[in-house]
Amino acid sequence: MGRFALILIIGSIVTFGISNFRMNEILKDASVSSYSYYNSNVAKNIANSVAQMLISRVADTTSFRANTFQSVTSIFDGSAQYKVKDTTMDAQNYIMIDVIATYGSASKRSKVFTQLPTGGGGFFPNTVKAAISTNNPIRTLGNLDVDGRNHDINGNLVGGSGTLGIWTTSTFSRSGNSKLAATVSGTDYSLSRNPPANNYAVSQTYPGGYPSTPDSILGGTANGYPPGKLKQIAQSGYNGSQYTTNPASLTYPLKGVTYVELPSGETWQSMDITGSGILIVHNNSRNAVMKNLNSGTFKGLLIADDIIHVHTVIIGAVIGLSPNPSSGNCIGNGNGDVLFSRDAVQQGVSSTQPGTNNFGFSRHRIIVRQWFE
Known part of the structure; x- marks a missing residue:
């Protein structure tokens, strides 16, 4: 076998090895990215699901609050923590629902600012100090x-x-x-x-x-x-x-x-x-x-x-x-x-306001003013 042919064969082997290595790296990165994306999406879905459940709970029991983080140890193979507390933003009173969810290596947070409506569900007057x-x-x-x-x-x-x-x-x-x-x-x-x-x-x-x-x-x-x-x-x-x-x-x-x-x-x-x-x-x-x-x-x-x-x-x-x-x-x-x-x-x-229809399992309607993810 001539020297040129030998060089060509060795070069082809090296090129194939480099290409194969690079392809494996690309596939590995894609797998990691896909895994992270999946974890992130599931964590976001858990956070939003817990927030929705808490909205329903507040609508059902308007006095419900959790001023320190409470744990949900198992939900959709992940976990979550939540707070439900009264807060003020732009001179308006809100019930804030704050959820941090974890799935795999990913964590996502949802913050929801809600109010009871002024039509039928009652509201809490700012004058009550x-x-x-x-x-x-x-x-x-x-x-x-x-x-x-x-x-x-x-x-x-x-x-x-x-x-x-x-x-x-x-x-x-x-x-x-x-x-x-x-x-x-x-x-x-x-x-x-x-x-x-x-x-x-x-x-x-x-x-x-x-x-x-x-x-x-x-x-x-x-x-x-x-x-x-x-x-x-x-x-x-x-x-x-x-x-x-x-x-x-x-x-x-x-x-x-x-x-x-x-x-x-x-x-x-x-x-x-x-x-x-x-x-x-x-x-x-x-x-x-x-x-x-x-x-x-x-x-x-x-x-x-x-x-x-x-x-x-x-x-x-x-x-x-x-x-x-x-x-x-x-x-x-x-x-x-x-x-x-x-x-x-x-x-x-x-009792001073026209009634509204209930929805879901809740006794009152509740208004979502802001939802941050």
């Missing part, structure tokens, strides 16, 4: 418990998703055996006669001025509640609503919007508040007095010009409108409980 929010000095005495931790509609504790015990534009004083509890940054603080200072807020300034009417508590004209709207709903009888200037004429249990409009400076005294929805005691002078709430459990949002002596159970939230309460706003001097409930407030607000 605490279990009790007031525009005046506030005192607690006796055995009154003001609990800002979140509770369900039946008063059972729902951890990590509550609010302050008391919020006021003025001062707060506690004495007797009265107790306060709150949730601060996802941490629950138990009822105490000596609550930490971060369990309540005093000398606060409400942006744009403290709301002066029940309609402004729900957002006013911009949110579908122009002046007189709640009174109009009460007068219409919608969802069992009632309007009266004589509280003795009320029928029980209270439902929908119960609007008691008292003459200037008059007092509704020693009443039963059994029922749900939104209970309003108000007049244009903001001096309608609600005194000695002695019996019945109310579930929802209670709005009164001047509220004195809670001696029963309120599940939801209380808002006082008057800057000049008649009795220094002694909110309670006997046995009573104000238990903050996000669900009770939202259900109370929903």
Whole structure:
């Protein structure tokens, strides 16, 4: 065999070897890329699937929150962690669902910003700053418990998703055996006669001025509640609503919007508040007095010009409108409980709105505002 032929054969072998090696490298890279792409897609699908399941859960139980990461150990041969918490973005309140999913070597994250709708499913008013929010000095005495931790509609504790015990534009004083509890940054603080200072807020300034009417508590004209709207709903009888200037004429249990409009400076005294929805005691002078709430459990949002002596159970939230309460706003001097409930407030607000059809397994519709992957 000639030298040239030998060189040609060796060259061909070397060229084939290099080409074969390069082809194997290309195939290996393609396999790795395909594997990574597959893992990435599955991780993304897991993240989005968990987010969808959590959306359904929040829609079904609007008070559900998970302020620290919770684990899903096995889903589609992968795993996930999630948080569900209240947050604010661009001055709007949202329920944020944050999911991190892992499959193989890939991890993907989905963040979903949701809101309950203002049509039929209720919403949580920004004006509800605490279990009790007031525009005046506030005192607690006796055995009154003001609990800002979140509770369900039946008063059972729902951890990590509550609010302050008391919020006021003025001062707060506690004495007797009265107790306060709150949730601060996802941490629950138990009822105490000596609550930490971060369990309540005093000398606060409400942006744009403290709301002066029940309609402004729900957002006013911009949110579908122009002046007189709640009174109009009460007068219409919608969802069992009632309007009266004589509280003795009320029928029980209270439902929908119960609007008691008292003459200037008059007092509704020693009443039963059994029922749900939104209970309003108000007049244009903001001096309608609600005194000695002695019996019945109310579930929802209670709005009164001047509220004195809670001696029963309120599940939801209380808002006082008057800057000049008649009795220094002694909110309670006997046995009573104000238990903050996000669900009770939202259900109370929903009683003012036309209903919507349910979907899936959920009791409420929920709006997805942003979905980030």
